[in-house]
Amino acid sequence: MRTPLLVMVFLLTFCFSLVTWLKPALARHLPDTARAESLLGTALGDSRRLFATHCFFKADRYLHSGFYPTLFDDRTLLAEKHLAGPHDDHDDAADNPAHRRQAQPTPDAELGYGFLGPPRDWLDRLGRYFFPSRHTHLEGKAEAGELVPWLRVAAALDPHRIETYLVTAYWLRRHLEQPEAALQILREGWRANPESYEILFELGRSFEEDRQDPVRARNLYELSLRKWEKRQDGVREADSQTYALLVAHLARLAEQEGRSAEAIGYFERLEKVSPDPARIRERLDELRRSR
């Protein structure tokens, strides 16, 4: 009787010691471990990130009215094209921060059966009548609102997932005509992620386009640019698109406010990263001539 008790005490002591030794080491290696402010958050621990990802994809699933690939399906067809944004509104798609890393849209015809592929057997064929098996999108303001709850939950569960704030703000601004709500979301995101240049950029756009406040927008863009420049080289290369957009917005603002030298400086930076440098060069020439 005494031996098992001693073994239990030894094991408990060993586990406790191991935790006290490992926890700080883990915190050092994972500095951005999800921090919980609520009881639920504490209980969920780092699994909150998993739930947050689930909710984020749930929003995308809603965008496609339930037609969405699972782990077992070929996700490449849909994922390349559809991450939480409309695919057929090309102008919007270019604007949607979630679409910036996406490849050219694939026409629906190319999808055929979509990620499901052709039915493999009679059960598969029959089964497709019982779940959404056709590609479609939410339409209209009323339906677009269906995405927001999942995005809000995703942001609450993982406040450090920047994409969530950007996508939520996009839908609130573009489809639901709720710019103030978008601003509030972005402010929440900035508070949780003060080093995020992406959120600062979106905030700048909100001030510029919705509040018509170019001065605050410029300040935010400049701050965003500084934050982007502070990032490591690898990250900067990976997100040169945001940089291009930032510089383009700053150049346009400077041009509008009559600060031509500053505008030329930004256009010169843009020329180096733009996919269409010839057009930027033309714009630069025009500016130089007008000076």
Add this chain to the structure above:
Amino acid sequence: MSKVWALAGLVVWELYRRKDFYVLFVLTALITVLMGSAGLLHGVRAVRYVEELCLLLIWISALVIAVTTTARQLPAEREHRTLFPLLAKPVTRTEVILGKALGCWVATGLCLVVFYLFFGLVSAVREQAWPLASSLQALWLHWWMLAVVVAMSLLGSLLFATPAANATVQFLVAGGILLVGRHLNTVALGLPEPGQTLIYGLYFAIPHLELFDVRDLIVHDWAPVPWWACAAATLYAAAYAAAFLVLAAVTFRRQPLQ
């Protein structure tokens, strides 16, 4: 058949007198109402997440009611020794199996009706619409899915030592099928032989409970399933339920009572 109905009536009566259903219904209603009124939306109107949550809770509750009610039927009869006065009547063991299965199925069906009425109320209040055909179809398919679960649980109650062990296995099997059943063919095709044949065989052998899950169609406002497909699914469920019940009846007849 009147004996089978008498036995079935006893199961329904038992569920009516127990607290399981009431607790689960109140929980479902409470969580749905709380989530529906949570301030997530910044003035944006959203209905589908509430519908999805409500249907998820209904599915979980119905599965819990079906499995726990069925899993305890025969073990409770043995444990409380009520099986002896029962089998001393002119009742065959096959009739006991059929009566218990029918009772559990009807009882879960009655619970489902209450649950789906609540779901209809939620839809009507928040969406100002009630897709009647889709809801009826969902209820019908859900009920037939539970027929398979009830039959499996009844068979399990004769094979496993305790109702808890049986319920755990049933939850794992039903949950597993609902989550990955549809994808086993995809998984099989990616495997070398003999794994491919084995997994494909398993794919055809298991009862595809996910066939009866049309929640996404309701939540995302899709048209109802074609009626012929609905009828085919019903036949499919009936065939599996019958197969499990035959196995249960054979097992029960061979088992000693003491």
Add this chain to the structure above:
Amino acid sequence: MRTDSILRIEELRVEYRSRELRQPARVAVRGLNLEVAAGEVFGFLGPNGAGKTTTINVLLGFVPPTSGAAYLFGVDVRRPIARQRIGYLPEQTYYYRFLSAEELLRFYGRLFQLAGGELDRRVVAALRLVDLEPVRRRPLRTYSKGMLQRIGLAQALINDPDLLILDEPTSGLDPVGRMKVREIIQRLKHEGKTVFFSSHELGEVETVCDRVGILCGGELKAAGRVTDLVREHQANLEQVFLRLIGYTPALPPAEGGVPGVGGAAAEIRR
């Protein structure tokens, strides 16, 4: 063979196989032959483990015979129809505690395919017979042991059976409860019902039964009218019973022994 026999057991042998391979099967009943005629009250006596409940379990189809056969109303007990005209009261009463007495009787009545007015009439009659009509709507979980034993009797009578099989019907009851059960058996006897019951209460058997069978170690040691057995062995039923099962009382601790004990032992030995 008696032509009017309602219950007939022929060369019945029941073995319980051990779950361990090397253990031999346990023989619960060996070569039992028994007949009970219509209108008879038959007492089935035996010490614990004698095979009484096993024999009843065979009659009810719960346990299959290893060899031999048993018939109720001339029908093999393995066929459910054999149980259409019998009522059974188990040794300990276990019923659905969420039901009331009336609901329980209705349920069992429906198993005999009774319905409508006939079922109502039988339920009322059975409840009256066991004096439970005033508490018919109370859930069974609130019943005392005596009340449960009486509702057990009522359920056994719901189909107005021609044969009643009672497994120790007065076990664990207080004297009043025992008296009530005894009265009910007497009334059934007067109504011409056949009663087959096992019991330890020899006084009760002596009072109620027409015939008795004494079982020990799975074998029938004696069967016949109580008066015949008593006359044949020149002793009362208790002494006959102890003698037939081979009971040897312990010797008194000292000469003279404890007052009363030595006397009783000496009486049994005589």
